[in-house]
Amino acid sequence: MRLLDLTRSLRRAGRVATGVDRVEQAYLRRFLQEDSPCFGLVRTALGYVLLDRDGLEGFLARLEGRRPWGRSGILSRLGRSRPDAVRRAESDLRRLALARSWRSALPGMLRRHFPGGFDYFNTGHSNLTERVLEAVKAAGGTVHVLIHDVIPLEYPAFQRAGSVKTFEAKLRRVSARADRIIYNSNDTRDRTERYLDAMGRVPPGVVAYLGTDLPRPDVTALPAGLPPEGPYFVTVGTLEPRKNHAFLLDLWEELGPAAPPLLLCGSRGWNNEALFARLDALPMGHPVRELPRLEDKALAALVQGSAGALFPSLAEGFGLPPLEAVQLGSRVLCNDLEVLREFLGENAVYASVSDRYLWLDMLNQWAEMPVGAGRKISFVGPDWDKHFKTVLS
Structure with missing residues (x-):
């Protein structure tokens, strides 16, 4: 029993x-x-x-x-x-x-x-x-x-x-x-x-x-105005300190007002008042946008259609969002964490968050490449049957 x-x-x-x-x-x-x-x-x-x-x-x-x-x-x-x-x-x-x-x-x-x-x-x-x-x-x-x-x-x-x-x-x-x-x-x-x-x-x-139980991506489930026109980037996860969203805001400040959209897909968490203050101070029309409480099929559509999914986390226990992003065919750029290398292998680009120039270089490269122009990933992740x-x- x-x-x-x-x-x-x-x-x-x-x-x-x-x-x-x-x-x-x-x-x-x-x-x-x-x-x-x-x-x-x-x-x-x-x-x-x-x-x-x-x-x-x-x-x-x-x-x-x-x-x-x-x-x-x-x-x-x-x-x-x-x-x-x-x-x-x-x-x-x-x-x-x-x-x-x-x-x-x-x-x-x-x-x-x-x-x-x-x-x-x-x-x-x-x-x-x-x-x-x-x-x-x-x-x-x-x-x-x-x-x-x-x-x-x-x-x-x-x-x-x-x-x-x-x-x-x-x-x-x-x-x-x-x-x-x-x-x-x-x-x-x-x-x-x-x-x-x-x-x-x-x-x-x-x-x-x-x-993983991947939802079927459905663009029609997205709110009005999404997905953005042209290349855009996404990150998925609660806005908590270890997810390191502040690092992405710093990068977007360096990219300037002409930067591609960055969609923060996740609800606000805890101990992150400085980040929330920065987000609240962003002017109307800024390329960084919060998208909490998206339906799974809408979120999957955003990830699949992005120029890249970004994960600068300082720590992960497993990392379901990057795993799901790779399975959806998205290019993944993430912090160089041992746990991510363990199950993603060569199917992601790893860059230490101490190397902001490498991150900026990858963002500029991917923004210039049309969606789908990157290497096709036929990645089969772990499944529940094996678990x-x-x-x-």
């Missing part, structure tokens, strides 16, 4: 799915496709909800927009500090639940429904609490945790206030309690195991590259 933690998906209800969200949902889809009994565990504001296969199907339908979220129930309306979409999602989960429990009663609920043992999967870094991990172990469960990165420990200055200590505490619990860790890359495994070793225990691990054959074997 498989028990998938879906707490992150609940907390992200109503938002555009990020890379980690998409991984959690990929596990949900896969478990539903297979014959093995599957269940979901979600921590709500008022305890835990257990979902069976029917409940998981209903939750996925709402996450994918095939079914609307219902109305907030009385219990959910008590938590006014939470977004309305989360309160509605909690109410639906209670309606879909196979069972519910208060926090202290979680071990008993798990023992009742999984008397023969089970595999607990946590892929979203949410709900990795002492209470949950202890309850799983006490009920005879095996703990599998997918680690996406250890960037909060490596780059604490990039994180939200208080998040570094929270992440470190989670990793210590994983060190002590996990039966197996799933890593998205060899680079992530190497970096993580250095911290785990210092924490006293390195659980057994396996590397399984993440798959799950590794994880579930």
Whole structure:
């Protein structure tokens, strides 16, 4: 029996799915496709909800927009500090639940429904609490945790206030309690195991590259005025410090007012007030433009039609956006990170962000080349089938 933690998906209800969200949902889809009994565990504001296969199907339908979220129930309306979409999602989960429990009663609920043992999967870094991990172990469960990165420990200055200590505490619990860790890359495994070793225990691990579910590009889904006329560049990702959007703004200042459009495809994140102030100060008609909350098929069309996709990130755990850009046939220019070389190989141009002249040279070259004039890339990236054959074997 498989028990998938879906707490992150609940907390992200109503938002555009990020890379980690998409991984959690990929596990949900896969478990539903297979014959093995599957269940979901979600921590709500008022305890835990257990979902069976029917409940998981209903939750996925709402996450994918095939079914609307219902109305907030009385219990959910008590938590006014939470977004309305989360309160509605909690109410639906209670309606879909196979069972519910208060926090202290979680071990008993798990023992009742999984008397023969089970595999607990946590892929979203949410709900990795002492209470949950202890309850799983006490009920005879095996703990599998997918680690996406250890960037909060490596780059604490990039994180939200208080998040570094929270992440470190989670990793210590994983060190002590996990039966197996799933890593998205060899680079992530190497970096993580250095911290785990210092924490006293390195659980057994396996590397399984993440798959991609490429949307079909659809130009008609783009807002009016897009794509721009002539060559343009894109970058995809939340506007957070480690993504290094400030570097791109510096380059566009050097290129001047005649620079090709640069489309920042992502929502504003955290700890980036200086960047946001620069963006807010840009005059009307400036070539740099923010495009948050684009539909996947519209975003894919922009990436595919661009003169190049740019990724000057200072750190990545895996890097789904550059991987997807290469698969869409876009030319990719990225910072020289070991993790990107690991799975992109020779299918991207690597340039250290310390070499701004190389970046400017590549931008000028690509802007002068018509879309599609570059080398055709027949790149087949990692897929979910291979990921799950590794994880579930």
